[in-house]
Amino acid sequence: MDxxxxxxxxxxxxxxxxxxxSRVDGWAKVTGQxxxxxxxxxxxxxxxxxxKTSDVAKGRVTGFDTSLAxxxxxxxxxxxxxxxxxxxKTPNSPEDRKAFASSPMSFFPMASDQVHYAGxxxxxxxxxxxxxAQYAAALLKVTIASEAPVASYLDxxxxxxxxxxxxxxxxxxxxxGDAQAAFAGAPVQLTATYSHATTHHNxxxxxxxxxxxxxxxxxxxxxxxxxxxETQKTLAAMLGLSTEQVRVVxxxxxxxxxxxxxxxxxxxxxxxxxxxxxxPVKLVLTRPQQFTxxxxxxxxxxxxxxxxxxxGKLLALVHEKTSTTSPWEDWAETNGRIINxxxxxxxxxxxxxxxxxxxxxxxxxxxxxxxxGSFAIECAMVDLAYQLNLDPIQVRLLNxxxxxxxxxxxxxxxxxxxxxxxxxxxxxxxKRNPKNGQTRDGKYxxxxxxxxxxxxxxxxxxxxxxxxxxxxxxxxQAGATDLGTGTYTIITQVAADALGLxxxxxxxxxxxxxxxxxxxxxxxxxxxxxxxxxxxxxxxxWQKLIxxxxxxxxxxxxxxxxxxxxxxxGHLYLKxxxxxGEAFGEVMKRANMSDVEGSALGxxxxxxxxxxxxxxxxxxxxxxxxxxxxxxxxxxxxxxxxDPELGTVRVTRWVSVMAAGRILNPKTARSQVxxxxxxxxxxxLMEQTVRDPHLxxxxxxxLAGYHVPVNADIPDMRVEFIEEHDPYVNAMGVKGIGEISIxxxxxxxxxxxxxxxxxxxxxxxxxxxxxxxxxxxPASLV
Numbered sequence: 001m002d003x004x005x006x007x008x009x010x011x012x013x014x015x016x017x018x019x020x021x022s023r024v025d026g027w028a029k030v031t032g033q034x035x036x037x038x039x040x041x042x043x044x045x046x047x048x049x050x051x052k053t054s055d056v057a058k059g060r061v062t063g064f065d066t067s068l069a070x071x072x073x074x075x076x077x078x079x080x081x082x083x084x085x086x087x088x089k090t091p092n093s094p095e096d097r098k099a100f101a102s103s104p105m106s107f108f109p110m111a112s113d114q115v116h117y118a119g120x121x122x123x124x125x126x127x128x129x130x131x132x133a134q135y136a137a138a139l140l141k142v143t144i145a146s147e148a149p150v151a152s153y154l155d156x157x158x159x160x161x162x163x164x165x166x167x168x169x170x171x172x173x174x175x176x177g178d179a180q181a182a183f184a185g186a187p188v189q190l191t192a193t194y195s196h197a198t199t200h201h202n203x204x205x206x207x208x209x210x211x212x213x214x215x216x217x218x219x220x221x222x223x224x225x226x227x228x229x230e231t232q233k234t235l236a237a238m239l240g241l242s243t244e245q246v247r248v249v250x251x252x253x254x255x256x257x258x259x260x261x262x263x264x265x266x267x268x269x270x271x272x273x274x275x276x277x278x279x280p281v282k283l284v285l286t287r288p289q290q291f292t293x294x295x296x297x298x299x300x301x302x303x304x305x306x307x308x309x310x311x312g313k314l315l316a317l318v319h320e321k322t323s324t325t326s327p328w329e330d331w332a333e334t335n336g337r338i339i340n341x342x343x344x345x346x347x348x349x350x351x352x353x354x355x356x357x358x359x360x361x362x363x364x365x366x367x368x369x370x371x372x373g374s375f376a377i378e379c380a381m382v383d384l385a386y387q388l389n390l391d392p393i394q395v396r397l398l399n400x401x402x403x404x405x406x407x408x409x410x411x412x413x414x415x416x417x418x419x420x421x422x423x424x425x426x427x428x429x430x431k432r433n434p435k436n437g438q439t440r441d442g443k444y445x446x447x448x449x450x451x452x453x454x455x456x457x458x459x460x461x462x463x464x465x466x467x468x469x470x471x472x473x474x475x476x477q478a479g480a481t482d483l484g485t486g487t488y489t490i491i492t493q494v495a496a497d498a499l500g501l502x503x504x505x506x507x508x509x510x511x512x513x514x515x516x517x518x519x520x521x522x523x524x525x526x527x528x529x530x531x532x533x534x535x536x537x538x539x540x541x542w543q544k545l546i547x548x549x550x551x552x553x554x555x556x557x558x559x560x561x562x563x564x565x566x567x568x569x570g571h572l573y574l575k576x577x578x579x580x581g582e583a584f585g586e587v588m589k590r591a592n593m594s595d596v597e598g599s600a601l602g603x604x605x606x607x608x609x610x611x612x613x614x615x616x617x618x619x620x621x622x623x624x625x626x627x628x629x630x631x632x633x634x635x636x637x638x639x640x641x642x643d644p645e646l647g648t649v650r651v652t653r654w655v656s657v658m659a660a661g662r663i664l665n666p667k668t669a670r671s672q673v674x675x676x677x678x679x680x681x682x683x684x685l686m687e688q689t690v691r692d693p694h695l696x697x698x699x700x701x702x703l704a705g706y707h708v709p710v711n712a713d714i715p716d717m718r719v720e721f722i723e724e725h726d727p728y729v730n731a732m733g734v735k736g737i738g739e740i741s742i743x744x745x746x747x748x749x750x751x752x753x754x755x756x757x758x759x760x761x762x763x764x765x766x767x768x769x770x771x772x773x774x775x776x777x778p779a780s781l782v
Contacts, residue, residue: 015497020667024251024503025488031360034252037224038208038284046210047076047203048134049273049283051266052140052293057149057358057696061113061122065141069125074132078140079124081110085272088240096188099237100263106328106361108238109265115144116327117360118697119292120266121294126273126281141671147694152324153355160322160353163330170334170352170503173470173739177347179307182316186307190383194376195301197688198324205254206290207264211271211637219271220247224254226261226481227520232513234263238696243513251511254484257679258364261522266293291689291701295363297372298323302335304376312346312388314399322353326361330354333362335373338648338743340633341406342377342454343399345500349407358696364522365740366679370455371746378451379762382754386436392450392751393420393429404629408451412628413726415659416452419635423450426718426774427637437779438756443763446640446652447756451744453658457729459605460525460738462566464533466495468541469595470588472570473505476537480510481521485738486668487530493664494732498538499524500584501571516531516599524736525604525633527664532730533602540598540782542567549587556580603730605630610727628728632735634658635678638748642756644775649685649753652715659722661735669737670719676741677717682709683742684749686765735742 042633054061067079080326089096090108097106109120127434128135150157163172172457183189210222219241225231228248236246253260266283274281285293292657300323307316319339323330336350365371403410432448433439439446464478469654476495482488496503509515518530546565548556549572557565557572557580566575573581588596606627639653656673663669686707690699700706726733746764753771754760758779761770 009032015305016493017497017664019493020664021489021493021503022667023486023489025482025490029252036205036254037210037222037250038282038707040210040222043210043212044278045279046132047126047277047279047281048129048130049124049126049270049281050130050137051121051283051285051289051376052125052137052142053289054118054120054142054144055697056115056123056144056146057118059144059146061115061142062145064123064658069140072127072132072136072139074128075125076128077126077273078127079273079276080122080526081112084110087111087238087268087701089237096378099431100234104444108268108328109435110269117292117358118695119360120288121269124269124273125413126277147167149358150356151691151696152692153322155355155693158355158357160273160355162351162353166330166334166352170405171302172352174336174348176340179316179318179347179349180481182347183305183307183318186315187310188384188387190306190387192380192762193301193302193303193381194379196299196372196375196764198299198691199297199357199365199683199687200291200472200689200702200706201257201259201294202290202706203255203257203259205286207260207266207294208283209267209270210280210282211274213271213274217241217696220246221247221271222249223267224260225250226253226256226483226522228479228481228511228513230240231267232261232518235268235271238268239411244678248513249511250481253481253483256522257366258368258522259780261364261520262295264294285476287703288701291698292360295361296689297365298325298362300333300372301374302372303313304339304380305511306380306384308384310388312384312395312398314343315347317345317348318382319350321351322355324357324359324362325354326359327356329361331362333372334369335376337374337456338370338383339377342401342452344401344405345399351641366676367455369432370739371680371741372453372611374453375743375746375750375764378744381752382449382751383760391434393424396420396452409627409629412630412728413661413724414631414633415722415724416633416635418722419633419659422720422722423637423655424634426657426720427653427655436755439756441641445642445644445756447640447642447754448638448753449633449748449751449753449755450637451743451747451751453636453740454631455524455743457528457605457735458523458525459607460519460529460606461601461603462529462533463599463601464537465597465599466499466534466537466541467595468499468584470585470593472501474499474501474556475507475509476534477515478530478533479507479513479515479518480526482510483521484572485526485672486524486665487521489668490527490664491530494534495538497565498535500567524739527574527736528604528732528734529602530728531601531664531732531734532604532608535731536600536602537598540600541596544596544598545584545587546572548591549582552587552590554590555587556582582635605729608728608730626642630729630735631749632658632660632737632740634740636744636748638752638753640749640756642753642771647771647775649715649766649771650679654715654717656675656717656719656741657722658737658740659724660732660737660740661724661726661729663721664734666721669721672737672742673718673719676738677745678709678714680742680745681714681749683764684746684766686767688765
């Protein structure tokens with residue numbers, strides 16, 4: 001093979017990539033044929049496990065009364081820290097923790113008598129039916145010697161500290177230039193504090209695990225995970241097995257949003273329970289247990305100081321974030337990342353302060369850090385615009401970053417100006433009244449707001465395998481996960497185009513550790529990584545077939561060099577003489593080949609080296625050789641109506657315009673942007689988990705008390721994409737779209753409320769009581 005792989009144009013005419021193809025897995029889902037993790041019910045002898053959790057947030061377990069529970073019919077085992085099968089490694093040990101591929105927790109419950117948070121598992125009841133297990137768990141009595149808990153960083157007992165690092169990789173303090181001095185000397189200064197309530201992911205499908213020991217040393221797990229390979233590695237390390245002895249399967253996922261990116265206690269307790277009873281065990285979290293068992297977005301506040309010239313040019317950004325973490329982990333969303341890079345500013349300082357409390361470790365929630373960080377910077381930019389009598393878009397263009405401010409690198413691609421222009425056009429921004437509180441529709445106050453969105457390319461890599469059969473069928477495999485984002489569909493499209501087939505001729509298999517290993521689906525990495533690996537694996541298929549044809553005296557391509565051959569719709573031909581060629585099936589038939597297989601490692605972001613032929617020849621050679629910063633960009637426009645009598649806020653119009661490289665499927669991509677925007681509107685107007693300040697227990701850990709948007713809360717949404725050519729990000733020029741869709745949403749809503757009322761609300765969610773309180777205050781610029 002040549003040292004630099006050939007990239008064959010497999011569809012010179014428009015193919016299925018880029019077309020709004022409907023989901024290939026849609027039929028299986030709507031007819032109930034899709035098996036989710038809790039639905040593998042035909043395992044012989046399957047039994048049920050139920051968690052018994054602590055109502056106490058801090059203390060020690062002093063005893064169990066199992067007498068009533070043990071007598072119930074069908075009860076097979078009651079497992080506690082006293083009789084639970086031992087783990088080889090636990091995250092409780094700093095030395096062991098290094099072995100885990102996927103766990104945000106440095107603490108595994110039921111390894112001792114310690115209780116660190118309300119809702120912590122203290123026992124597992126296993127019975128022949130779910131009802132028997134639930135009833136026995138209700139009868140199980142647990143005695144706990146309680147201590148006074150710390151509820152959050154706001155608790156007077158909480159000790160605030162600046163960690164050396166956040167989870168071992170993000171510095172607790174970041175400085176670029178002397179931001180403090182630049183702020184002190186700035187002609188225009190703004191200081192504001194923004195607060196965010198605790199929120200939870202709440203996917204439709206709760207956490208669920210089925211564990212089956214096929215042999216004493218061979219385990220298969222069906223789990224609601226965003227990363228089968230990471231779950232496999234973590235379980236293997238904790239159970240003392242090799243990765244080959246652990247198989248993890250997840251064919252369909254009912255939403256994840258970050259909470260299923262990690263291995264949580266129930267995922268480990270299920271195989272331990274199965275080991276104890278010698279039968280397959282199903283363990284499904286209840287909705288309240290979902291609130292206490294799979295992480296959260298932490299409550300937090302951030303103070304942002306902005307220094308600028310009188311013309312509106314940024315001079316300094318000083319950001320401080322304070323948030324709650326667990327007793328054992330330095331966890332915080334990295335809000336300062338987007339504040340440091342989204343606008344041109346010569347100085348930046350960011351500081352993280354944490355307060356340990358009796359809560360489970362927070363975790364990744366859609367666009368972690370960038371979502372709450374954008375709330376602060378995007379509200380501040382509008383406040384700056386109002387103070388200087390500038391349009392909110394104008395102040396953003398005035399501070400447009402032509403290169404990445406954090407490192408001076410050029411962008412791999414950036415079409416943010418085009419997003420502003422198209423979004424303003426679609427929304428009718430030019431008709432906006434620049435004065436706050438001046439637009440009405442009957443009794444309602446009407447406001448317009450907008451905000452910038454951005455999300456980085458997180459570098460990742462993964463493998464894929466492509467097998468092309470002589471009859472025109474293909475099987476494509478990668479150990480990825482489809483969170484519901486459309487991975488099944490977009491990769492089918494990529495493979496179909498790369499192989500010159502119709503989508504109906506392609507079967508894409510994912511979600512199993514027996515398939516080629518790839519990294520987890522999260523951080524908007526799956527589309528870029530898996531499409532790249534599948535595309536490159538298809539190239540290897542063509543390389544092999546061209547070599548077969550070039551060695552076959554009966555082929556029109558006999559003696560041809562691979563570089564001289566092109567492929568279109570499965571037809572191989574000479575570039576210099578398109579009339580000389582043949583279909584791949586003919587090549588395979590003469591060679592007596594039933595199939596040909598290609599495999600490849602696809603890279604997304606840093607580590608991907610674009611072949612010279614794919615780089616625009618007009619690009620500056622110095623820039624071409626330099627490292628590139630890689631981000632997706634976009635913008636949201638929002639209209640709200642505020643009822644001044646009730647304080648309610650209703651979003652009445654929405655426009656999003658995104659630039660995320662090559663859009664593989666505008667239908668599924670649009671769905672992602674709509675979903676992320678709805679997610680953000682929920683955080684802006686209603687979502688909050690309430691924790692009792694004295695008991696450190698949640699008071700609304702269900703979908704009756706925790707409000708999420710429903711259809712009546714959301715208007716029709718207009719979503720468009722700016723197509724980008726990005727030769728640096730991966731082989732397909734694809735960037736992720738799932739995370740960026742929520743970034744800037746809360747700010748767009750808050751800016752619209754500001755425009756409607758003339759009052760700036762900086763505490764999320766913006767609930768009616770806060771609006772009414774604000775309306776009682778005098779209007780002000782900021």
